[in-house]
Amino acid sequence: MDLLRSYWSPAELVTNGLILLHLLGALAVGLLLGYERSYHGRAAGMRTYGLVCLASAALTVVNAYPAMWFGGMWLQGGAQSAAGVGDPTRVIQGIVTGIGFLGAGVIMREGLSIRGLSTAASIWATSAIGIIIGLGFYAVAIAAALLTILVMSLLRPIERLLPHRSVIHLTLVFPRDKAPPPDELRAQVVRHGFEVVDWAFHLANGSGQFECQLVLQGKGDLDPMTLVTALAATDALVEFKLSPSRI
DSSP states (O other): OHHHHHTTSHHHHHHHHHHHHHHHHHHHHHHHHHHHHHHTTOSSOHHHHHHHHHHHHHHHHGGGOGGGGGGGTSSGGGGGGSTTOOOHHHHHHHHHHHHHHHHHHTOEEETTEEEOHHHHHHHHHHHHHHHHHHHTOHHHHHHHHHHHHHHHHHHHHHHHHSOOEEEEEEEEEEEGGGOOOHHHHHHHHHHTTOEEEEEEEEEOTTTOEEEEEEEEEEETTOOTHHHHHHHHTOTTOOEEEEEESOO
């Protein structure tokens, strides 16, 4: 019981409070940097940056308090130099490396759309929380878990409400002999409030079809359905696909 009480001792709680302040500061900075990316319609936004910054701070700041690891038993009686006692920092390095590969496995790219960045960041944050629990900082781990849940559940609708720019991927397929000039396509897109920020053209060999891929950017409150309606009414258009390029 004395060992269990040591994890919630006044000194441990003070240390947990100091670490929590670091986590809150890191989360605030991460959200601020992520909003800049989110505003410009990039795949990694507030949730991804916030979680990565929070987890990085957690794994760094716990190393400043080795005397409080494992309820204050890590350095007690020279335990760090005792024979047969492992080094937790090496274990942490292995965990972080392994979780990095796991997070990369959930990131998928479909055309110009990238999915799974926030999920990968949340997996990495979860591993950091598990490490903190293993070191005995339970109060910080509980707070970090709550912050992670809030970031994942509340920030997405908040991101949509904040001023931002939307990026969408438009694919158009025309018969080769009826393909409009690029300037005409650009003008039609501009009339609906979007601008072309990137493009690619492909002439399919043997099919006689001309494919045009455009990356469009516009204000977040623009309704892409007006562009869809206009494209659907185009006689020369064989096929089109409109999808967001960030998830």
